[in-house]
Amino acid sequence: MPTSIEEIGGPSLPGSHYRRYHLSSYATLYEALGGAEAIRDLVNRFYPKVQAHPLLAPLFPEDIVPVMEKQILFLTQFLGGPSLYSDEYGHPMMRARHLPFPITPERAAAWLDCMSAALVELSVPEPLRKLTIERLSGPANHFVNTDSDPSAQ
Numbered sequence: 001m002p003t004s005i006e007e008i009g010g011p012s013l014p015g016s017h018y019r020r021y022h023l024s025s026y027a028t029l030y031e032a033l034g035g036a037e038a039i040r041d042l043v044n045r046f047y048p049k050v051q052a053h054p055l056l057a058p059l060f061p062e063d064i065v066p067v068m069e070k071q072i073l074f075l076t077q078f079l080g081g082p083s084l085y086s087d088e089y090g091h092p093m094m095r096a097r098h099l100p101f102p103i104t105p106e107r108a109a110a111w112l113d114c115m116s117a118a119l120v121e122l123s124v125p126e127p128l129r130k131l132t133i134e135r136l137s138g139p140a141n142h143f144v145n146t147d148s149d150p151s152a153q
């Protein structure tokens with residue numbers, strides 16, 4: 001029986017992030033993805049895609065850094081890591097926080113596509129990639145609050 005991440009291999013190993021990785025060895029997606037550093041890498045890859053996406057870019061402020069910082073805190077907690085977002089901002093109320101923005105089904109799909117592309121770029125293997133996207137699909141679809149964006153017509 002492996003007793004440590006070093007023995008079974010895992011994201012903490014140098015070289016390939018996910019060499020000899022065993023999903024069943026991790027209690028949470030946060031750990032399986034590689035913990036704090038991996039969440040930061042993911043967010044750093046994700047937002048440039050959001051900012052380049054024609055459906056998503058118009059919703060976000062030019063200075064994306066504060067959004068990135070909040071997303072690092074939130075994804076950490078949402079994927080099973082420490083409750084960094086709630087410690088700082090209280091109850092997430094994420095659907096409510098998204099209500100000011102017209103989130104269509106197409107925008108939810110675009111958000112998930114950007115996340116998927118970021119996971120691919122970081123060489124996150126299957127089934128971990130699929131599981132992460134499945135986990136994020138719940139909130140993404142839940143945040144849909146309109147069928148169409150009136151300002152885009």
Ligand code: HEM
Pocket residue numbers: 056059060061067070071074075078089094097098101103107108109111136139140141143144
């Ligand atoms: C469904 C498609 C989504 C769209 C179009 C979207 C869009 C946005 C926008 C426009 C903001 C505000 C940026 C600002 O501060 O001006 C925001 C904030 C945020 N979003 Fe999303 N989002 C989506 C899905 C998600 C999902 C699935 C998550 C997490 C699982 C998430 C987590 C966050 C967080 C943590 C913030 C910062 C909240 C705060 O102000 O404290 N979003 N999002």
